[in-house]
Structures are given as C-alpha cells and as structure tokens.
Amino acid sequence: MLGRMFYIKFDSDLNVFAKYNANDWLENEYVFELSNIFEDEINNISKKNKQFDSEVILDRAIDFGGGIRSHRFILSQYLNFINNYISRELALELLGEDQRRLNSIYRIVNFYSLLSNKYMKIFQPFEMMIGNKSIKPFSNLKEKGLIDFIVQLSILETRVFLVKYRVNGRTYFMVIGGDFEDGDYDVIIPYLISHDIDDLNIKKVHITNPNVNFIGDTYLGESYTKKRMQRKQNDALMQYGYSYSFSGISDFIRKDEFNIINFEATFNITDYTPFLKKKDYLLYANSENNIGELKERGLNCICLANNHSLDYGEKSLLKTIHDFENSNFIVMGGGQNQYEANKILELDFKGKKLAIFNAYWKNRYYVDYEFYALHDRAGVNILNGVLFHQIEKYKKENLESLVMVFCHWGLDFKPVQKYQTYLAQRMINVGVDLIVGHGSHSIQYIDSYKNKNVIYGIGNGVFNSDGEYDIHHVLPYGLLVKLDMEKQEVKLYPICTNNLKTFWKPRFVSHEELCEVKEFLKENKLEEEKDELGHFFKIKL
The missing domain is CATH 3.60.21 (Purple Acid Phosphatase; chain A, domain 2)
Incomplete structure (x- = not known):
C-alpha cells in the first residue's frame, strides 16, 4: 500500500475546489515545523532584524553528495536548503525540538498567498549556489510560467508541500502531502495541476x-x-x-x-x-x-x-x-x-x-x-x-x-x-x-x-x-x-x-x-x- 497521499487545491480566492484524502487535514490543526521556521525568519527580515545575506553557520558541514559539502549559508540559501534537501533524521538534528505552534491549512495558505514578491526568490524552484557549487532544487518542477514557488511545510511526520501555480494566467494553490518515495512529488504535482489523481485514462x-x-x-x-x-x-x-x-x-x-x-x-x-x-x-x-x-x-x-x-x-x-x-x-x-x-x-x-x-x-x-x-x-x-x-x-x-x-x-x-x-x-x-x-x-x-x-x-x-x-x-x-x-x-x-x-x-x-x-x-x-x-x-x- 502507498503512503496515504492527500491534496487540497485552492483558487485565487482561497476557496477549496478539489481535494483528495484531505478532510482530516482541513478540519484539524497540525504542527508544520518548517513553515513555522520560515514565518519566523521572514518576520525578522520584514522587521529588518535580518537581511537576506545574513550568514547561517551550522555546527557541521552537510554532505549533499556529488562532492558538495557546506556548513556556511546565507539566510536565503539556508531556508532553501532546509526546504529542499534535509532528510527526516537531519531535520530533527538541525531544527532542534519540534515546534508546537499549531496551524490550520487555511492560515498557512493565506500567509503565503499574501507574501510580498521580494521574498519569492526563497522559494523559486531554480538554481542556487552553495559555496561555488550549483544545485537545482526541484529541478523537475521548473516549467516556465507553471509554478511560481514550492515550499515544504513539514518533514518530520508527513512530507507536506505548498505549491503556487498558474493555469491560463490564473493563480492557484495546492497543499499536497504523503510518504513520497523516490521523488514521487515531482511527477505527481505537475499531473495534479490539470487533473486529479483518480482521473484514469x-x-x-x-x-x-x-x-x-x-x-x-x-x-x-x-x-x-x-x-x-x-x-x-x-x-x-x-x-x-x-x-x-x-x-x-x-x-x-x-x-x-x-x-x-x-x-x-x-x-x-x-x-x-x-x-x-x-x-x-x-x-x-x-x-x-x-x-x-x-x-x-x-x-x-x-x-x-x-x-x-x-x-x-x-x-x-x-x-x-x-x-x-x-x-x-x-x-x-x-x-x-x-x-x-x-x-x-x-x-x-x-x-x-x-x-x-x-x-x-x-x-x-x-x-x-x-x-x-x-x-x-x-x-x-x-x-x-x-x-x-x-x-x-x-x-x-x-x-x-x-x-x-x-x-x-x-x-x-x-x-x-x-x-x-x-x-x-x-x-x-x-x-x-x-x-x-x-x-x-x-x-x-x-x-x-x-x-x-x-x-x-x-x-x-x-x-x-x-x-x-x-x-x-x-x-x-x-x-x-x-x-x-x-x-x-x-x-x-x-x-x-x-x-x-x-x-x-x-x-x-x-x-x-x-x-x-x-x-x-x-x-x-x-x-x-x-x-x-x-x-x-x-x-x-
């Protein structure tokens, strides 16, 4: 059996127009530990307590594979890093104690929908630099004009993503989660932009x-x-x-x-x-x-x-x-x-x-x-x-x-x-x-x-x-x-x-x-x- 995948699709007015295995997620509040970190950091930036080029230094270097290792990041790189690359085990170590601030799906989607464009580069699924090495987060999802951003909301229990995307010039949001294996999400998300998972051809x-x-x-x-x-x-x-x-x-x-x-x-x-x-x-x-x-x-x-x-x-x-x-x-x-x-x-x-x-x-x-x-x-x-x-x-x-x-x-x-x-x-x-x-x-x-x-x-x-x-x-x-x-x-x-x-x-x-x-x-x-x-x-x- 596959991990229980769910998704919720919102229109530009944040009305739900499609969902799958999602009633529990809509009706209850959950801890979205990565989203909490993003919100805290973005609030600090907006209050001018931090800059995008503020340096984050980890206790030890992180091995990305392919010879890429680093422990020093500017803030935007660090947020991109924890959003796209950390494993569940590494998340527990880097994030420290699980943050217990509860959030509803509606509140989180609303937060990101109102986020100023100047913060969007944090979530762009394109190329980023770590040291002198180039890596491409979410490289399969970089369709031009298709996805505005993808941000990971949670990783410790169920891997959950928020996607902002466009169809025929209109903006939509999708929250999708599951026990994704083998990068399944990078194939499922494009499919869900136009269809539902149970649309069998x-x-x-x-x-x-x-x-x-x-x-x-x-x-x-x-x-x-x-x-x-x-x-x-x-x-x-x-x-x-x-x-x-x-x-x-x-x-x-x-x-x-x-x-x-x-x-x-x-x-x-x-x-x-x-x-x-x-x-x-x-x-x-x-x-x-x-x-x-x-x-x-x-x-x-x-x-x-x-x-x-x-x-x-x-x-x-x-x-x-x-x-x-x-x-x-x-x-x-x-x-x-x-x-x-x-x-x-x-x-x-x-x-x-x-x-x-x-x-x-x-x-x-x-x-x-x-x-x-x-x-x-x-x-x-x-x-x-x-x-x-x-x-x-x-x-x-x-x-x-x-x-x-x-x-x-x-x-x-x-x-x-x-x-x-x-x-x-x-x-x-x-x-x-x-x-x-x-x-x-x-x-x-x-x-x-x-x-x-x-x-x-x-x-x-x-x-x-x-x-x-x-x-x-x-x-x-x-x-x-x-x-x-x-x-x-x-x-x-x-x-x-x-x-x-x-x-x-x-x-x-x-x-x-x-x-x-x-x-x-x-x-x-x-x-x-x-x-x-x-x-x-x-x-x-």
Whole structure:
C-alpha cells in the first residue's frame, strides 16, 4: 500500500475546489515545523532584524553528495536548503525540538498567498549556489510560467508541500502531502495541476482470442543501416527490405490474437536532433515503411515509453503518435501531455480483464533531457508516483482484473539493477500481478515477490543493431511472451537475436541454444514444454 497521499487545491480566492484524502487535514490543526521556521525568519527580515545575506553557520558541514559539502549559508540559501534537501533524521538534528505552534491549512495558505514578491526568490524552484557549487532544487518542477514557488511545510511526520501555480494566467494553490518515495512529488504535482489523481485514462478493447503477445525492444534499423552503408557493409534492410526481419518469428504474431511491441525509434520530421553528441545512439525510422510492415504483421499496440521516443524532439514524437494512431494502432506510454502518456490499456476477453500499464524507469539522464511527459509537456510515461497511485486505484476498483506493467528499464547488457528490484516491489505492493520488462537488450532473470511474477528482461524482439553480446559476455537471446487470459498463464518462447549470426532475422532457438537459456534460468524451476512454435517455458499466474 502507498503512503496515504492527500491534496487540497485552492483558487485565487482561497476557496477549496478539489481535494483528495484531505478532510482530516482541513478540519484539524497540525504542527508544520518548517513553515513555522520560515514565518519566523521572514518576520525578522520584514522587521529588518535580518537581511537576506545574513550568514547561517551550522555546527557541521552537510554532505549533499556529488562532492558538495557546506556548513556556511546565507539566510536565503539556508531556508532553501532546509526546504529542499534535509532528510527526516537531519531535520530533527538541525531544527532542534519540534515546534508546537499549531496551524490550520487555511492560515498557512493565506500567509503565503499574501507574501510580498521580494521574498519569492526563497522559494523559486531554480538554481542556487552553495559555496561555488550549483544545485537545482526541484529541478523537475521548473516549467516556465507553471509554478511560481514550492515550499515544504513539514518533514518530520508527513512530507507536506505548498505549491503556487498558474493555469491560463490564473493563480492557484495546492497543499499536497504523503510518504513520497523516490521523488514521487515531482511527477505527481505537475499531473495534479490539470487533473486529479483518480482521473484514469483507460482505453477499453474487447478481444475475441484470449492470447495477448508481447515483443521486446523492436527497431528495424534505419539509423544503423545508414552507418553500414557509409562503411560499405551490407545488411538485411538493404538487401531484403522491411519485410525480412520479422519473417523468422512471424508464426508467433497471429492476426487473430492481440499483439504488442516496444517500438524504439521515432518518425523524425527533421535531421536536427537536440541530442547530437549527447546520446550515443539516435534512432529514427521511416513512417510509411514501418507502419506498413507492422500492420502487415498484425501488430495492434505500440508502446513508446522508452529512451528513444524523443531522439528527434517533441514534434517527431507527436508525429510518431499521430501516424500510428492514424493507422488504427493503439499507442501507449507516450503522449502530447502527461495524461495521454499515462494511458491504461484494458483488454476484455469474455469478462476477464487485463489492464496494461507502460512506463520507462526514472533515469536522471533522461530527466535532464526532458524525455518524460509533465503536465502539458509531451513525452513518455515515467515509472513513478502517478503510475503507482493509479495502479492502486484501478486494482481496488477492479479486484478480479489482472494488472500488468510492461516497462522499459535496466542498463544495456547488464544484470538486474537494485533499482529495478525496488521498483518491482513497489509495483507489486500496490496491486500489480505481473511485470514484463525490457530495455537491457539481453535476457534477465525471472523472480517472484509476494507470489507475483517479475520477468525482469525479455531482451530484444526485432532490433537491428550490430549486437554486442560477445563484447559484454551475455547470451544473445530474447523471449517472446504469450499471455493466455483464459488459462491465466504465460508462455515464454526463447529466440536467437544475434544479428551477426542470423543476418538480422531473429528465429526460434535450436536445441543447443535452448539448453543455454535453460541453464541461465535454471534457478527459476520453470516448466518446459513444446508446441507447434517451438520450446517454451510456462508460468502460472
């Protein structure tokens, strides 16, 4: 279960117009220890007892990480510091005894709403200097013209924030609190500016076959082919065209079943990319040829929550979504705003429901690149706060539904990371029944938590890079996933994805290759069977 989040939204006249889990907070008074400190300091400044450049010296230096340490601050830096960086443990030490001055939500919002503009720089969520080091408090919330300030009111019991923001030129205030993990608030707050947490964007589809198929990282390889042409090296796309690479696994993708892929490219409308010399791999694709091939193969749903969907900027992402949707594909994991990127796909087979969530893990590299959809900014869905709360809400309202997350995470050709395990446990704790991951370009182990299955990495589907399996000493295999909604089971079909061995045409594994995959997965005690497609491992849900 998630920590009990609450929020209250006020208009410019301080009237409540939306709330969530907030009645107790509205009806009672609480100790907001950080707010009390702010008010005391601001009152001293207004009475000219202190200046903004008054120096605050702590007994010991505080370690921010990344080599940033300091114990001397000017007053505005110190207030910003305790507002944005201190932990609960450090708060107890620095703040001393808990201040017992009680405040109502209404009184606190009123105080900050009347605060003179000359004090606003204390709360600006932009860059600040500590010594000669630059840090960016609330860097994910710095949307221009969106947030005026964000100030933390409390940290000792429940982390509580007050946000002043604008929509269509009008001023609003939001008080939001909870046991936020992993910086959840920096994703939840932008979402709440235009929506409520229980606004679920559900795409409902009735299917006539119980099988739902999932294919991992998929890209037909135009950008790699361009480099090979420059090297005068042949490849499958040059020699055989777009219909070749899927032909080795075409029997898996039946047109009477529902088929989903993670598509790792963008239909670029320009050669310009904001990430030239920043990202090692920039993947573009031809719209007409890709859509024609994926349509012909029987694909139904395109997932875009990955680290390549914005390689050529926001307009190219929007073109990609438009072109796919215009060709009757369902698109998940990316959108013109945060609400659209958070789309949930609900499949219904004779009353049995499967809810699929698609997201890309929170990677600081891509936070800085602004890949994630926030408020009305186009981008991909982030495996973070809003998603967890909406999974929990959906599951509570649909107890019989199977809830699955199809997520992009992990490091290229690396084993499962601790952060993946942390996220998997969070997802299962809020109601997820099955996790199928991709992103590392190689298979990762399969695990369970609270009797729920976590397939950490299914590797590549059709991904026409050169392949680096030998260099990284990992197995050159992927897994095709067939989920049977009627039997409540999953079949995993191993495929060989070594492009240099298959000439960019993945195929089902040989017996010798199957033994390698079995050895890799030996501790999972998976049932092995065989059907007309080939060998597979079976997991009961």
